[in-house]
Amino acid sequence: MRRPLWLITLAAASFLVGSAVPATGSTPIPGTSLQVVELGPVKQAVPFRATANFSWGVFNGGPPPYTLNVTATATDPSFEVEVFPSSFTIARDTLREVRVNVTTPADGEGRTATIRVRFETTAPVVASLEVNAILTARATPASVDVMTAFLAIGAVIAIGFTASLIFERTRVPDLLILIFLGILLGPIAVALFQISFVPPGALEVATPYFTALALMFILFDGGLNLRISEIVKNLGIVGLHTGLTFVGTVFAVAFVSVVLLGYGWLVGLLLGAVLSGTSGAVVIGIVRSLHVSPETKIILTLESVITDVLSVVTALALLELLRSGPGAPVAIVFTDLGQAFLVSLAFGLVAGFVWLLLLKRLEGKPFAYMLTIAVLFALYAVSETSGGSGAMASFVFGLVLGNHVDFARRFRIRARFVIDDQIKQFHSELAFVIRTFFFVFLGVSITFEFAGAWHVSTALPVLQAFNGTFTLFFLGVLAIFGMIVAIRVAGARVVTAIRPKPPSERRILWSLMGRGLASAVLASLPFTLPAFTSPTTAGESYYQAVLAPYESQFINIAFLIILLTVIATTIGVVASERSIGRAAPKPVMAGVDGVGLNWLRELDIEDVEISEEPPRPRR
Template sequence: MLLIGIFTLLGFIIVLGFLSNFFFKTTGIPDIILLLFLGLLLGPILNFVDPFIFEDFSQAFSALALMILLFESGLNLKLYKVFKESPRAILLAVVGIILTMSITFLFARFLLGWDLLPGLLLGAIVGGSSSSIVAPLMRKVNASNNIATLLTLESTFTDALTVIIAIGVIQLLMQPAMNTFYSISHVIASAFSIGSMSGLLIGVVWLKILKALEGESYKSILTLAIVLLLYSFTESLGGNGAISSLMFGLVIGNAKTISHILRSKEEMKTEKEMKEFHSEISFLVRTFFFVYLGVIVAFNSLYIVLMGVLLSVLILIGRIFAVCLSSINDNEIIKNRSLMIIMLPRGLAAAVLSQLPLYNGLSNANIYLDIVLTVIVATVIMCTIGVFIFSRSKAKNEKRGKS
């Protein structure tokens, strides 16, 4: 009976994941909310699933979720768009993270009584928007290609940057005697460079191997195996495995462009089936991860939940300033400021990073998780409402233009 119950639950979660994703595409309401609610029902509300059964593999599951997320993000990015829109996207990402971390530090210092580094860690965790939510919403609101690419790139960059910064801050918390500025800059630069180079180099080598394996079966699952090996290899060198996954995906997803850059005699290409396969793997991991988070969250304190809502409002204010600063001398961004401001939903990267304080034995680890999950839900709701208002306003303007 236990085995039947486990299989029934797994099947039910996958079906609900599909339905919630379909609901997201048709209504614009992100599936995260439904998946988290299912987890809450299974865990804290009905006590159907004991959260302690996840203790042994939760860290590996979190790393896998982030790895798959960033690999798929790189796989779906067009390289020429990265070079074209990268400066503005990087500016928006960096300004947004700096403002969010600054606001969050002040929030944590004066309302939670935390010191500098714990406050900065919380800021890094909630520092970036979610690429897995932003990209589909861009299609939903029919944004222009430039704005859609800019916001998708920004969310992809922040996924990566927040991971690097959060890991750097945690290393400082674990070794408080080190010089703060030197240490964090060294950790970030080292992790980024090692991760980038390993991802790019292994990606180019793997493209050549894929070309040699043309016509063979199971190349997609073999590529997934390489992502896992690459992550482990990069982490063992002291680099950031998440960044290597992103760069590896970027190379594999732009095989044709890379072959031109390398002046390869044989043109390489990314097979459509590979993108579809890894999209389904990403869907599977993401679905189970958010249900898992709903199961393990405690929400023991109403005060902490309210603090999470307040922090979400402060993040929105910071987002307004970040968009305004990044839109200087760019008329197209100025025209789309309202859309860019509401694209602040936190998602998988923030959820995964919220587990780091617990893994590293930091104080207030459960508070991090409760606040971050509250911020995820609150910012997703803000974004959903904003998209609804934006779509209504856009439809009215188009109707007036035709009349």
């Protein structure tokens, strides 16, 4: 006998370390086999003369079919309410979506209405259930004009420059200043001053594009500045550190999600994949300016590159596993991971070598560097559409071009990737602008949705009293953050046990944990796929029913973890850099005048490259 789809969904959502906990995402209609589940937030705030959409799913666990009438009313008669469908018959093992559209008044003072939705069965039995939604109508935030927007852009660049100077003098990373600037220009400006610097809806459209642009350029820049010989020498320790932190974080986050929040294991693993990777945009920019060994820089840089890929691919594979319905093979996850790495590596290497061969013809031509950037854009797109990771392909492409001397010597390629002082200056300034706006954009994007009931539950003593509350949800977020820190501390201890390092570098290894905009994008991705918004198969209905209670929770958790990890990164960097400064003995230099001393201070030894041996003295 086939198990009802809804019972499978409830079992997946309520499994809790061997003991079931009642799921809070659904409500039964008394005396029937029907369940009503929220398919979206039940508390919204929209402008005047706008329409808000609420949706519920009705599932019939059978066996008899039921006939239902659905009605909705608003406590404020100025709100117009429409229900679709208002009457229907639902067969066994069927999920039916009910939508309630509410139009707010044209104008007036801000007001709130409760929307009462009544589900009533008429056959084979008479029963009913009432659920509520809350809608607030408010004035539309004022948008800024073009001149004000230009002024804000100029101020952001100036503040970014000031923040980089602060980092040079105090070792306080600039990213935290820029993120809080974004929060001030985004959610705080809207909430306190009713001013919107970003047009409504623009964030949803711009986020995936800006994330891709920032990751592509920053990872390309990171590969351009790494030496392949150092990577090969440290590949073993990099693999160990990355494997421990990534796998440990995925399962630690899943464990907390299951034990403390009452998630299903697949949902918990999906959240773990979303939060498991450090951000290349966060880490690479900081690492380059730290006073740590080259090995530590390589470990942290490659960890951010690899986990960026691992997070995206693992999350997408788990989504495919959920979308395939109960009983789907777990091998999907490992197949997708292997494909992503092989495709990215192949495209990055081929593009790098082909471009090295073509660069000989372009030497001395104007705009050759911009043509390289054009190839970078094309490489990212081709890699993504072929099942790989555009970010990793960009990193490999930069790695090949940055180590052109080694590759040309090994493969006997007569080509040079020439970057003169002007191009290098342009490249560094372009990277500065992209990085500055990336972190400001990250702050602007931060939103917290505290609408509706909190579908969290635990079987732990004492904490059971907080089931279904924000308190338990927030405790879960803190526990997830604590697990992330614990896994990184354990990974750093393992690495430093194999390769001994001073305490300051060990602190850097575990404290550079900043998550970025990629985590926010991944957190919202499961709820934007057609399988969630408009399911057409039994597997997609299962996917929608499993994930529906967690939409706002995923977004809230992602943004809170981004803030907490960025703050922890800032504190760790400041503490480590200052301890290094105190521990370092002041050098005593003889025979160097003031001009020579200033020249040595400004010299970055990593930028010195000997292209050929000096001529030997004649005898």
